[in-house]
Amino acid sequence: MIKLYDYYRASSAYRVRLALNIKDIAYESIHVDLLKGEHHGAKYKAINPLGTVPYFIDGDVELNQSLAIAQYLDNAYPDTKLVYGDAATQAHIWQLALLVATDIHPFGTPQVWKKYLMGILDASQEEANAWISHWLTRGLSTYEAMVSRSNIKGDYSCGDAISLADICLLPQLYNAHRYKIDLTPYKNLCCIEQNMLQQNAVQKSTPEAHAEAPQELENIHGNML
Incomplete structure (x- = not known):
């Protein structure tokens, strides 16, 4: 296994x-x-x-x-593809996934904000939170614009099936909720999030559903079904 x-x-x-x-x-x-x-x-x-x-x-x-x-x-395990479609669709999936993985995620890791910003540069927790929120907002704004401009429409980022882009996006939306970022300007992203959270497979994956999650964990993505 x-x-x-x-x-x-x-x-x-x-x-x-x-x-x-x-x-x-x-x-x-x-x-x-x-x-x-x-x-x-x-x-x-x-x-x-x-x-x-x-x-x-x-x-x-x-x-x-x-x-x-x-x-x-x-x-x-190719039965359910995360990168699917023609060459243009696959490229679009990858560019959205890489936007998250390279232009959003690295700035919010503990080794950046906790170890470096707070530990070495002596930033406060409030300053670290502002740093994280800045890069999340910048990246999500870009993602929203790219989805809006794309000719590929559907329930998710790249059509009517969950893609690699979506599985990269959802954890960052979770983080945005944690840091109290207002997501109302991101209408497409909010729709994608809600559509994903209606799926059993997604609910099983959430932090709240994890066997080791503490009981007092804030409910952000759990219990949507």
């Missing part, structure tokens, strides 16, 4: 849970407690030298990047 080293609220791990559940692939989730620093320990570093989640094992295949995992799953 596939093993996924995981943390309930890590955006990249959320992406991989979405990919696995949308494809209806069984897997074992192994919790790595980031708050306790387990990812920095020698035991976990022996498994994943990068010291991050997700870490994915399928037989002899071991991967530590969420988009590489998604591409592997599309090739190894």
Whole structure:
């Protein structure tokens, strides 16, 4: 069985849970407690030298990047494709996914805002939150504009099926709710979010549904069905 080293609220791990559940692939989730620093320990570093989640094992295949995992799953388990359609549609899916993965996500990781901004530059928590909100807002505004301009229409970012772009987008919308960002200007993104959260496979993937999520976790994406 596939093993996924995981943390309930890590955006990249959320992406991989979405990919696995949308494809209806069984897997074992192994919790790595980031708050306790387990990812920095020698035991976990022996498994994943990068010291991050997700870490994915399928037989002899071991991967530590969420988009590489998604591409592997599309090739190894092709029944439900995350990157689909003609060449133009596939390119559009990838550009939206990469917008999230390269222009939004990196700025909101704890190693940037907590370790560097707060730990080295001595920024306050309020300043770190403003940093995260700035980059989230900038990226989501761009995503909204790209979806609005695209000729590819449907219930999701790239048509009527959930794509790699959507599984990258949803965790960032979760983060936007956490940081109290007003999403009303992003009408397309709000529709995509609501459409995704009506799917059982998506609900199974949410931080709230994770077996290791604390009971007091704020309900953002859970219990939508």
